[in-house]
Amino acid sequence: MENYAVYVPRLVTRRENFAPGHRACIGCGEALAVRLACKALGQNIIIANATGCMEIVSSPLPYTSWRVPWIHTLFENTAAVASGIEAGLKMMMKKGRIAQKDIKVVAMAGDGGTSDIGLQALSGAMERGHDFLYLCFDNEAYMNTGIQRSSATPYGAATTTSPAGKVSIGQFSWKKDMPAIAAAHNIPYVATACPSYPFDLMAKVAKGAAVKGPAYVHILSPCPTGWRCPTDLSVRVGRLAVETGMFPLYEVENGKYKLSLDFPKLRPVTDYMKLQGRFRHLSEDIISEIQQRVEKEYARLKEKAS
Amino acid sequence: MAKRVGIEVSLAIGEVVKLANADVVAAYPITPQTHIVEHLAELVANGELDAQYIPVESEHSAMSACLGSSAVGARTFTATAGQGLELMHEVLYVASAMRLPMVMAVANRALSAPLSVWGDQSDAMAVRDTGWIQLFVENGQETVDNVLCAFRISEDPRVLLPVMVHLDGFYISHVIEPVVFPEQSQVDQFLPPFKYPVPLHPDKPVTMGAFAMPVIYSEAKKAQEVHLEAAKGVILECWKEFGKLFGRNYSPVERYHSDDARVLLLTVGGFSETAMTAVDKMRGEGKGVGLVRLRLWRPFPFAELRQAVKNAETLVVLDRAISFGGPGGPICSEVKAALYGEDKRPRVVGFVGGLGGRDITPAGFEEIINKGIEISQKGSDQEFEIYGVRE
Numbered sequence: 001m002e003n004y005a006v007y008v009p010r011l012v013t014r015r016e017n018f019a020p021g022h023r024a025c026i027g028c029g030e031a032l033a034v035r036l037a038c039k040a041l042g043q044n045i046i047i048a049n050a051t052g053c054m055e056i057v058s059s060p061l062p063y064t065s066w067r068v069p070w071i072h073t074l075f076e077n078t079a080a081v082a083s084g085i086e087a088g089l090k091m092m093m094k095k096g097r098i099a100q101k102d103i104k105v106v107a108m109a110g111d112g113g114t115s116d117i118g119l120q121a122l123s124g125a126m127e128r129g130h131d132f133l134y135l136c137f138d139n140e141a142y143m144n145t146g147i148q149r150s151s152a153t154p155y156g157a158a159t160t161t162s163p164a165g166k167v168s169i170g171q172f173s174w175k176k177d178m179p180a181i182a183a184a185h186n187i188p189y190v191a192t193a194c195p196s197y198p199f200d201l202m203a204k205v206a207k208g209a210a211v212k213g214p215a216y217v218h219i220l221s222p223c224p225t226g227w228r229c230p231t232d233l234s235v236r237v238g239r240l241a242v243e244t245g246m247f248p249l250y251e252v253e254n255g256k257y258k259l260s261l262d263f264p265k266l267r268p269v270t271d272y273m274k275l276q277g278r279f280r281h282l283s284e285d286i287i288s289e290i291q292q293r294v295e296k297e298y299a300r301l302k303e304k305a306s
Numbered sequence: 307m308a309k310r311v312g313i314e315v316s317l318a319i320g321e322v323v324k325l326a327n328a329d330v331v332a333a334y335p336i337t338p339q340t341h342i343v344e345h346l347a348e349l350v351a352n353g354e355l356d357a358q359y360i361p362v363e364s365e366h367s368a369m370s371a372c373l374g375s376s377a378v379g380a381r382t383f384t385a386t387a388g389q390g391l392e393l394m395h396e397v398l399y400v401a402s403a404m405r406l407p408m409v410m411a412v413a414n415r416a417l418s419a420p421l422s423v424w425g426d427q428s429d430a431m432a433v434r435d436t437g438w439i440q441l442f443v444e445n446g447q448e449t450v451d452n453v454l455c456a457f458r459i460s461e462d463p464r465v466l467l468p469v470m471v472h473l474d475g476f477y478i479s480h481v482i483e484p485v486v487f488p489e490q491s492q493v494d495q496f497l498p499p500f501k502y503p504v505p506l507h508p509d510k511p512v513t514m515g516a517f518a519m520p521v522i523y524s525e526a527k528k529a530q531e532v533h534l535e536a537a538k539g540v541i542l543e544c545w546k547e548f549g550k551l552f553g554r555n556y557s558p559v560e561r562y563h564s565d566d567a568r569v570l571l572l573t574v575g576g577f578s579e580t581a582m583t584a585v586d587k588m589r590g591e592g593k594g595v596g597l598v599r600l601r602l603w604r605p606f607p608f609a610e611l612r613q614a615v616k617n618a619e620t621l622v623v624l625d626r627a628i629s630f631g632g633p634g635g636p637i638c639s640e641v642k643a644a645l646y647g648e649d650k651r652p653r654v655v656g657f658v659g660g661l662g663g664r665d666i667t668p669a670g671f672e673e674i675i676n677k678g679i680e681i682s683q684k685g686s687d688q689e690f691e692i693y694g695v696r697e
Contacts, residue, residue: 066511083371089380
């Protein structure tokens with residue numbers, strides 16, 4: 001295992017297709033995730049990017065951080081734009097208007113652009129079976145506009161539109177299970193990942209890109225700015241999300257669930273939550289409610305994977 | 307030899323898209339556009355048109371898929387109507403501002419509420435400022451000819467802008483008309499292969515759709531305006547070339563007995579042919595009446611319009627849309643604005659009519675013209691008249 005840790009990084013390309021100089025916040029887990037994903041994807045891709053943090057930090061006209069072909073149009077339509085790119089390429093190659101080449105279309109969006117406003121377009125594109133990889137960089141709220149809640153915000157988290165108050169615990173609903181929604185489309189590959197596990201993330205992105213047909217990778221992307229945690233804790237917070245069972249890492253290949261990491265015993269959710277200001281206001285009762293729910297869901301996931 | 311056949315106009319659009327050898331069609335069904343996309347789906351299913359037909363889950367995604375396919379350099383077509391055009395609204399601005407060529411046929415339809423699948427031009431007026439080149443056609447032949455022209459104009463390297471061809475829902479889209487189709491060889495001669503100068507491709511990475519800070523946004527918008535205005539020259543050139551090849555000539559403003567007319571009616575779209583019948587009758591009775599029709603809506607044909615109406619005393623404008631709480635019809639207010647700076651200009655009287663599928667007969671047009679003359683002489687306390695409302 002030690003040798004693995006020493007040698008594997010040498011197999012990873014040094015080339016940065018998400019170039020340095022972008023304007024992401026200090027400690028941005030999402031920028032790290034995008035950087036790793038780009039390493040796994042290589043040169044022969046076209047990215048369709050939704051409006052959101054990664055779009056806005058990477059493309060102030062006339063500058064760009066992208067060393068691969070990249071298009072941004074709107075917020076909710078990324079999967080549809082990717083559909084058009086895929087269809088256009090396919091037809092132009094068929095008609096001999098461009099040379100045959102294995103070009104992967106990659107759509108990327110945040111949690112709001114995926115599980116809220118972009119869900120319809122994504123569902124349509126997955127159902128139609130386009131050959132594309134969809135990456136959801138989930139930082140659990142609308143961070144770009146100033147930390148507003150989305151359907152991916154965890155229960156009890158304080159955001160600017162789900163503030164904790166005298167009669168409010170913060171986010172009132174449980175995190176939408178987006179990977180399960182993707183898996184329900186019976187697509188060949190669904191996975192969860194986190195940049196705190198970089199090789200796992202790169203392997204899953206590469207696997208998703210290699211699959212013929214739609215693939216979906218949901219990447220938890222710690223956001224110190226929105227989660228109210230120190231900027232040097234992004235990686236640790238991501239690890240704790242996985243180790244507490246708040247964000248388990250798994251794959252769904254052709255409908256078959258497989259846990260990427262299994263823990264005989266999960267760490268208590270407080271290990272994860274106490275590092276983040278967004279959960280600071282929660283009472284023992286609510287934390288225990290969250291603990292029970294996480295254990296129940298983890299058990300359900302394990303059962304699916306068994 | 308070119309063939310002359312009786313065909314429903316919607317199907318004829320499918321046929322001409324086939325002749326244009328489109329690569330991608332992304333569309334969502336909505337009345338009265340359905341026959342267009344059904345026919346295209348059929349042509350693809352039968353292998354007669356070698357294209358990707360993307361049956362998207364909404365018009366928003368239809369237009370978004372078109373952005374993607376155009377950005378890789380594929381010849382792209384879609385069609386919609388009414389609510390569908392409204393659902394596309396924000397995407398339309400992106401297509402033009404990002405200079406992505408594509409052609410869209412719009413079977414013009416009224417907007418909800420109350421729900422109405424029938425025709426008027428409310429949908430078209432709502433997308434007036436989206437930066438697309440926009441044409442209004444009058445009949446089946448003109449539709450077919452201009453869908454073909456639209457591909458050539460849109461993809462011209464000097465233009466690279468999306469083009470909307472507006473045709474009246476049902477009144478044109480569902481009518482069976484005699485249409486002359488060009489031969490494939492003629493189409494190939496007229497319409498060169500689409501070559502987008504900066505497509506998305508790994509061999510030469512480009513960034514498309516970067517955001518603009520205030521320091522550069524105004525410049526981007528000015529550039530867009532300059533390009534849309536400059537497209538007019540290419541449109542005229544295209545119509546001229548089309549006339550030479552096919553013998554049918556098109557101009558930004560169509561004139562019908564307008565030179566000697568003291569009173570002119572201005573219409574847009576398929577109602578114009580009915581209006582011509584009224585004009586013929588009134589001229590037969592010795593009245594100095596004529597018709598002008600706007601074919602090119604964006605870029606607006608200022609010079610041609612001014613030239614066409616300069617000798618008239620009265621100009622009666624019919625809109626098939628209302629700007630609520632405003633000056634009446636959008637076309638009428640644009641016509642007034644276009645003429646405001648002229649030393650010699652007709653008095654302009656605005657009517658709104660033909661909403662949500664309400665027909666206007668030749669007798670109705672006669673009534674509108676006569677009422678317009680009366681208002682122009684006596685004045686009115688109304689900004690505009692709504693024609694044909696049952697009180």
